[in-house]
Amino acid sequence: MRLEIKSADRIGISQEILSVFSQHLWNLRAIEVATCFTYVHIEPDDVSLDKIRSSLDKVEGILQCREIELLPSERRENHLQTLLNRIPDPIIDIDEQGIILAINQAAKKLIGNKADKLEGRDITSYIELDHKALASDKAITTEINFAGTPYIADISPVIADAEAEAKVTGAVIVLRSMNTLGRQISLMQTRNDQGIENVIGQSAKMKLLIEQTLRFADLELPVLISGETGTGKELIARAIHNASSRAKAPFLAINCAALPEHLLESELFGYAGGAFTGAQKGGKPGLFELASGGTVFLDEIAEMSIYLQAKLLRFLQDFRYRRLGGTTELSANVRIISASHQNLVALSAKQLFREDLYYRLNVLSLELPALRDRKEDIALLTRHFIANAAAQVNQQVPDISEQAMAILQHYHWPGNIRQLQNVLFRLVALNTKAMIGQEDLADLLAQSSDQQAQAVKDYSDTRDWKSAQAAFEHGLLTQLYPLYPTTRKLAKRLNVSHNKIAMKLREHGLD
Structure with missing residues (x-):
């Protein structure tokens, strides 16, 4: 039986209440004291509440005695456990000796929901790290194997404040699966959902592209996307992923031209602990591992070195690989979508791109039209970008004159959609009128044209x-x-x- 005894705030009243229970030889299992309240858990439960009340009448200041379902500490523990069980990541609480004190429901499922075989056990029975490393005074993030499955572990110390100095009394371990981490990275790479509905265009070429994109989404085959810079190759890749059966799994993108060879290799395949100077102690998973069940987008694939092309080709044969410096063979369930603005056939003829890799990547192909080849879509894109730009700079959406729209439609747009978007954003940001006129746009495009001409003009072959x-x-x-x-x-x-x-x-x- 659990009781809540309400009393006046008087010194010594709790001791007098306990003295009554002691005189009647009632077994106290637990007691909690707060200002004006004493909570007790007594056994056996066959003691009547009326008898307890009559016994407490002798104590001066008793205001109320009633039965309750749980003591305050039990109620808090129940709420905390419910909260922990709502968290999908496994959470394990250990003491300074590495003994498991508490776990949540997700952690129970790691060993078949047999909590009695996990709580009270030494954590080193399940992971290969020493408990001293787990119970350090600094928060760390490392890769561990728990019950044979790789996880990224966030380890936070539990510190008790002592009078002289803080003392570590244990640690809380949060395990994140590679797939969960991959989804988080994918979410950070994407500002919003980018499905096929975000592909803007009513021209015949765009309608055909959208139709092909949706058809390819249902096929578990590699896709090669080609097109000039700024035509939206990554948007199409994301649209394929989001329309496929892998939509709920990660979509991870990497630009092959942005990293040197050794960094790109470690980003794709990961590395084992101690693989090179400066490597993380527990190693690091690569994109192929993090994107398990999802899609990896390799942008500017033509910039990949011949060495990495050979390694990627080997991976595509059976989707098995080893981490950099590792000995364990891993497998990845990923779909590869690649893209390039260069002519891979011409590069293969010059032996700058492996022909066998080209055929592996080019099982399905999409050719994105340049903006100058779909001029009927420019008006639609212009209104969309103007509205977005106005929202970003917190202005009213300006109108655009017919003359200004005609200039946009006749311009050759060497930077394609990206250039159009940037020009319109700058135009809206600088605009102070309700209407964007011909003169505003002409000056802006002229400046852009002059800068491009100066940047790309080469006079080395000039005759005179x-x-x-x-x-x-x-x-x-x-x-x-x-x-x-x-x-x-x-x-x-x-x-x-x-x-x-x-x-x-x-x-x-x-x-």
Whole structure:
């Protein structure tokens, strides 16, 4: 029987209550004291509540005595255990000797839900780390094998404050599976859901692309996506993943051009502890391991070294591999989607890309059209990007004039959708009017064209001054004439007479 005894706040009243229980030889299993309250758990339970109340009447200051279901500590423990059981990651609490004190429901499932075989056991029976390393005074994250399964363990010390110094009394271990960690990384890589509904376009080429994307999503085969820079290759890769049966598993992307060879190898395949100088003590899983059950997107695959191409080809044969510096053979259940803006066939002919790897990756292929080849989609994309930009800079969505829209549709967009998005964001951020006009857009695109021309123009093959001048004039007029489609407008832009502009246009065959 559990009782709550309410009393006045008087010194010594708790001792008098306990004295009553002692006189009647009632067995006390537990007692808790708080201001104005004494909680007791007595046995046997056949003692009547009325008899207890009558016995307590002799104690001055007793206000109430009632039966309760749980003591406060038991109630708190029940709530805490319920909270822990709601957490999907296994949680294990150990003391300073490495003895398991408490676990949650997820931890019980690791050994077949047999809690009596886990609590009270030494943690080193299940993992290969010494308990002293687990009960250190610093929080650590390391890879461990628990009951034969690899996990990433977050180990936090439990510290009791003593008068002289803090003392470590144990540790709390949170185990995260590789798949869970992969989903978390995937979530961080993606700002929002990027499904096929985020692919914007009504042109015939885009309708065909969307249809092929949905068809390929159902096939468990590698996909090679080709297209110019800025055409949205990663968006299509994510759309394939999100429309497939792997949608709930991780989607992890890596740019093969962004890392040197040895770092890219460790990112893809992981490494064992001590594999090289500076390696983490417990090793590190690679993307193929973290993306188990999901998709790995290899962007700019043409930039991968010949050595890594050979290793990737070996992996694609049976999806088995070893970590860098490791001896254990692992397997990965992943789908590979790769992408490149380069011509892999031409690179294979020059022996810069392995032909056998190309055929492994190019089981299914998608060709993304350049923005200049789907001009009918520019108006749709423009309104979408303007609305997004206005929301980001906290402004009202401006309108765009027909003349400005015509300039966008006639521009050649060497940077494709990415360039269009950046131009429109800058335009909205600098805009102070309710309408985006032709003059606003023309100046902005002219600046962009000038910068690109300066960045990519190569004069090393120039024959003489006259030919270089002619090439410059032709390039200048080719870029600016669509933005200023009359001789007077272009002359005003370049600060020359309109007769000179007309003459130069005829000279270069642009009129």
